[in-house]
Amino acid sequence: MKALRKVVPYLRPFSGRLTLAGVAVLGSMVCGLAIPLVLQQILDGPVARRETGPLVWLLLAVAALGAAEALMFYVRRRLVAGPCTAIEARMRADLFAHLQRLPISFHDRWPSGQLLSRAVSDLATLRRYIAFSGIFLVVNTVTLVLGLVVLFVLAPVLGVITLICAAPLVVVSTQYESKYALLTRRAQDQGGDLATVVEESVLGVRVLKAFGRGPHLARRFAAQARELRGTEIAKVKMVAVLSGSIVLLPELGIAAQLLFGAFGVADGSMTVGTLVAGITVTAYLRWPTESIGWLLAETNQTETAAARYWEVREAEVTITDPERPRELPADGVGAVRFDGVRFAHEGAERDVLSSVDLELRPGETVALVGATGSGKSTLAMLVPRLADVSGGRVSVDGVDVRDLRLADLRSVVAMAFEEPVLFSASVRENVALGAPEVTDEQVREALRVAQAEEFVDRLPWGLDTRIGEEGLSLSGGQRQRLALARAVVGRPKVLVLDDPLSALDVHTEAEVERALRAVLTGVTALVVAHRPSTVRLADRVALLHQGRIAAVGTHEHLLKTSAAYRDQLSTEDEDRAEVAS
Structure with a gap:
């Protein structure tokens, strides 16, 4: 007993x-x-x-x-x-x-x-x-x-x-x-x-x-x-x-x-x-x-x-607050660094990521490109500590994310996922999930930034409209824009976006792209990208190949200097054309 x-x-x-x-x-x-x-x-x-x-x-x-x-x-x-x-x-x-x-x-x-x-x-x-x-x-x-x-x-x-x-x-x-x-x-x-x-x-x-x-x-x-x-x-x-x-x-x-x-x-x-x-x-x-x-x-x-x-x-909580937490600098600007980052799933024989070195300068948008299964989403999850590194360190403003309280870290780092997850609640509640203490005006500001205010106002009860389980009563573009609004409502310094344009049609992609341009202004952003249109939103691009950063540079520079990058983008274009046909 x-x-x-x-x-x-x-x-x-x-x-x-x-x-x-x-x-x-x-x-x-x-x-x-x-x-x-x-x-x-x-x-x-x-x-x-x-x-x-x-x-x-x-x-x-x-x-x-x-x-x-x-x-x-x-x-x-x-x-x-x-x-x-x-x-x-x-x-x-x-x-x-x-x-x-x-x-x-x-x-x-x-x-x-x-x-x-x-x-x-x-x-x-x-x-x-x-x-x-x-x-x-x-x-x-x-x-x-x-x-x-x-x-x-x-x-x-x-x-x-x-x-x-x-x-x-x-x-x-x-x-x-x-x-x-x-x-x-x-x-x-x-x-x-x-x-x-x-x-x-x-x-x-x-x-x-x-x-x-x-x-x-x-x-x-x-x-x-x-x-x-x-x-x-x-x-x-x-x-x-x-x-x-x-x-x-x-x-x-x-x-x-x-x-x-x-x-x-x-x-x-x-x-x-x-x-x-x-x-x-x-x-x-x-x-x-x-x-x-x-x-x-x-x-x-x-x-x-x-x-x-x-x-x-009694399942072990492996991601916890440190015993002696550090504070983020009061004048922090959202600089992110990956230093020798290694990651392996529990019980796995092979590392998903090995010796990843990458720096995101304050206010810079870096697109992360790589083949399916190369570890892009895993690398993105390490910033808000949805997973912990197996080796090396991830830092925000010079502080290892493992040395920060989770609440402090996630108040400055926000994330939007490939699949926009919404809940059976009102539009207001779904957006405010990113910062529970926000006012209606701040919610509306986030909707404006995410190019979502217009369609929300057309809903039967505006911000009070309940959107149904998983948001399936909305279109894919509407769900994605609400997810972006949720990510920016707390005004984070660092934004992590995991392939926000996936599975969108051409017209919807254009709408969300406009929202992304506004969302990415003034924040440090790491964007997992598959499409050239997403890559062009970035200041620099990092190519992830076999768990390592193989090349870093602007989109135009990598097109000229990296055959692997050209092959990756051509593969993505072919896949997209095949899906569209």
Whole structure:
């Protein structure tokens, strides 16, 4: 139960209420166990002596105990409702915050459906366990012990019979526990895979419809759903075997108690009241006894859910603030340097980048050109520390980016990606994501710089228009210009653009080019470029070849002096012409 123990710190603020909830449940169980004892007094007292006087008070005692039992169950529910939902909310918030801190490389490895299942279904399992199963596992175990004590006090033979019938349950439950845990983990992982398929099919519905691949994905989904169903049925079969054993053994115990009790009443060694009370206690213990197997199954399932949660929650955050952060110079101008930069993916044998040396002068735009897979996007991500160098250093205004607080670094370095990612929010919220404290006027200024204000004003509600999931209600050029506005709204000194003109048609490219000219004015910019039109916006061009900077110069200079650069641009032109045709 290692993973479940890690949840304890979340329980501590509510330990008082949860303890009271446990006490309330235990109290209700004690009231339930006390009723057979009153019943014994009724049968061996007023009923046996045919006296009706004391009967009223004993019946009132039964009613009072029943009312107290019901009240304590109600109190338990009221006590646990708030803390359990609060614990779930806090753990979910912590997981979400941790996901934001984890490096890009982590998200590249993990399917989104697996993360979603941990944040939703696994935490719901934990909440249910804290609210119900965990409390009852403890209380029902205590109740079983108390019930056995009561039986031994009433008649040792009744206690021995119950104990003999209960002992095999421990063996059966122990064997069942480990097997059920394996099935539970498999089912939860399969559920995560299924969630991934659903999410991808929804986000990629246009592609699926365009290629007529909806039925194919539906068959794939159905196959995975059948696998999950098979696992769930296997779990049900295991629970059925355990439940059958749990139901059978108490029934055999009651039969044995009736047999020995009848002989005891006949020879006078046991009263009728004692026999009835003993059988009533045993019947009362059926729920605690039957529930043990199910509660152990729930414990296994919750342990697996907790383990899945902590797999992500304890994933190492490799990009963090330094212990002794440095400050950027107050008169910083946005100078960027790559000194002997080397980068390799975790576990990879070959470096993506090796000994990269490049300088971006303040206010200069440098275009980064290279073949697909040469490491251009990787080099761009090193500036805002979306990834860290494996060797060498990247500096801004003479300070190694690893020596800066992430918040400080990303306040002076902004980035726009090849695929403009927008969120299901208003235009204002999407642009202000780049600088949360900006005013509407600053948002509008960023839209003007990005040549986006005109089309935003034509939207139904202007800045308040919600643009839909991933911005798919907008054209490619509109999405790209909003992404540029988001990048410049905080007035960064350094701007990193990862191929901002990719996948745009000729007319849209011209619109975004005009926006880029305005955006690049007065900032130090590194632009990953594939198109000659983007390269011409730059003051200098750096050619990245096989993980190294092979040549640096103006576009015209490199055309004259570098065969590799000419080949690269001609290849890009050919690819573009092929796509256009």
